[in-house]
Amino acid sequence: MMEMVISIANLSYTYHDGTPALKGVSLDISRGESVGVIGPNGAGKTTLLLHLNGILMSNNGIVKILGIEARKENIKGIRRDVGLVFQDPDDQLFMPTVFDDVAFGPINMGYAEEEVRERVAQALEWVGMDGCEQRSPQHLSVGEKRRIAIATILSMSPQILVIDEPTANLDPRAKWELTVLLRGMSMTKIVASHDLEMIAALCKRTIILDDGKIVADDATRNIMSNIALLESHGLAPASRIIEPQDRGPLLNR
């Protein structure tokens, strides 16, 4: 049996204003898996991801990371193991320069200066942004910001990479470049998105979340070919909406 890196049992979460965002979610993910979490707007994807490194903690249900239950006492270790890339890169990149941003995690983890510099260089090289150390985030394009945002997490070398909407607002080229980049990362990955194409290219397994519940959990190829299932959760692929004569080769696969 594979080692479970994430194990969620019967997790429910309600926001302060009474919005029930998760309703009894159970989920096991083993080491090295690449799992897509898809679902319509407001399904609870972000809320679920925020539980994976203890930003949100519910007293309803259990979240175990690498076999350890997420609690206040061990939150530091969990954040070391789970790297979370946020939906909006302007939230993720808060420091005045790219270098400071990518170095932020490693410095806080207590690495020596030499090691921090090495990690920053390595992470920026991985995402193809070496040479940008001294640029400031407000002057980067969205695609560049996403890469840097991922680098800020890679520099902490997490065992589990959690990414929220990595391809939002990207043009097709930037989107595919990023997909290829993520595909090359060998750690366990959890990717939330509406972008079925990217998920299909990146994840072997896909979960559909709708209205705070997991409504499907299967091999990506089974999910993507179950058009009725996708449609019933507001995820109809474009090929269903565009008339056959207008589809062109891309959608007629």
Added chain:
Amino acid sequence: MKHHPEIDKYAGLSSPIHNWDPRAKLIAILGLIVAIVLIPDLEIALVGLAIALTLALISRIPFSFMLKHMMWVIMFIAPLFVIVSLTPSGGIEHASLIAVKALAAVILIFPMIGTMRFDTTVKALERLKIPSKLVQMIMFAYRYIFVFSGEFQRMFTSLTSRGFRKRTNIYTLSTTGKLIGMLFVRSLDRSERVFNAMVSRGYEGNLKTLVDFEMHTADVLKAAILIAIAVALNVVCLTVV
């Protein structure tokens, strides 16, 4: 994205002031500013102004750039000059003294923080043991002011595209008020998300950065010269009066 004028636009030039250690530079020029503000004598103040101009010249920051950014200050100093020179306790001489000192102090801002990137300034402040909360506030203000102004602009554009026109009436005022309120709410949401991103990466209240500041003899020497000038300006006043 609109271009915003930035104080550190000329940080990339090279001059004796640019390659001065940021900490020594901040302290020495700040010391000089304080010394100039304390000068009680117009002639000595003019010497101070000349020194400020010299430093600005050495820094190679274009005077046109400084002038553009000093417009607001000059617009503030000018009426002050008129008012003070007309009051009985003031007079032309007193008004000139205030104006000259203010001008010198403002000019010195440019060699002080216009000759290094703003993040370097922030890190220098941090290394000088300025309270961390204050340094973080300055840093985040600088990082997010453009994000927020962009957000405000987008909201405003969306209003205008739906027929809203700026006029001088209550409706315009109340709409703008609501807009600003929305901006506050959004800013609050954003600050919560940014905070989440920070704690996700191990933030525990202190901002830690790496810098390659190195204090050499030249840096100390430059600082010593400026501080000596600063002291001399005031000592001369004591002996003259």
